[in-house]
Amino acid sequence: MVNILFVCLGNICRSPMAEAIMRQLINKEGLEKDINVDSAGTGDWHVGKQPHEGTRNILDLHNISYKGQRARQLAKADLTSYDYIIGMDTENVGNIRRLAGFQPSGRIQRILDYIEDYPIADVPDPYYTGNFEEVYEMVYKSCQSLLKEIKEEHKL
Numbered sequence: 001m002v003n004i005l006f007v008c009l010g011n012i013c014r015s016p017m018a019e020a021i022m023r024q025l026i027n028k029e030g031l032e033k034d035i036n037v038d039s040a041g042t043g044d045w046h047v048g049k050q051p052h053e054g055t056r057n058i059l060d061l062h063n064i065s066y067k068g069q070r071a072r073q074l075a076k077a078d079l080t081s082y083d084y085i086i087g088m089d090t091e092n093v094g095n096i097r098r099l100a101g102f103q104p105s106g107r108i109q110r111i112l113d114y115i116e117d118y119p120i121a122d123v124p125d126p127y128y129t130g131n132f133e134e135v136y137e138m139v140y141k142s143c144q145s146l147l148k149e150i151k152e153e154h155k156l
């Protein structure tokens, strides 16, 4: 089983969107027994909440389920349980590494690093920008590319 964890700040906007998109891509390929996906936030302000309305709206528009998703805070144990720990921006990755305090076995990377030659490195936070559409586009592209890489690497 390959375990993927998407991480953002609040776990209500960007990383739950990535989780829902990735789960749909995994299901489409019939890989749900091989790849597990989850998300978490580095902050604890929204623990227990469902995804932000903007994230729910864009996922509904694209018929992508987010059923049962609730915000949770990133825990130290996650760093050894997941093979891919994917932050939405440079700050998330810094916070993940700080929590780790050691070199975890999993790969810690920014999600946009998975799109070749992308002009920006960080997914803008729609909690502040209000632009969930642009986030959807870039997260979707990254997830397609990440899944392709995982399939190749793990021969799925």
Ligand code: 4NP
Residues within 6 Å of the ligand: 008, 009, 010, 011, 012, 013, 014, 015, 041, 045, 125, 126, 127
């Ligand atoms: P997210 O967006 O990290 O994409 O879930 C945010 C959600 C909440 C807050 C910040 C960012 N907040 O400060 O409450």
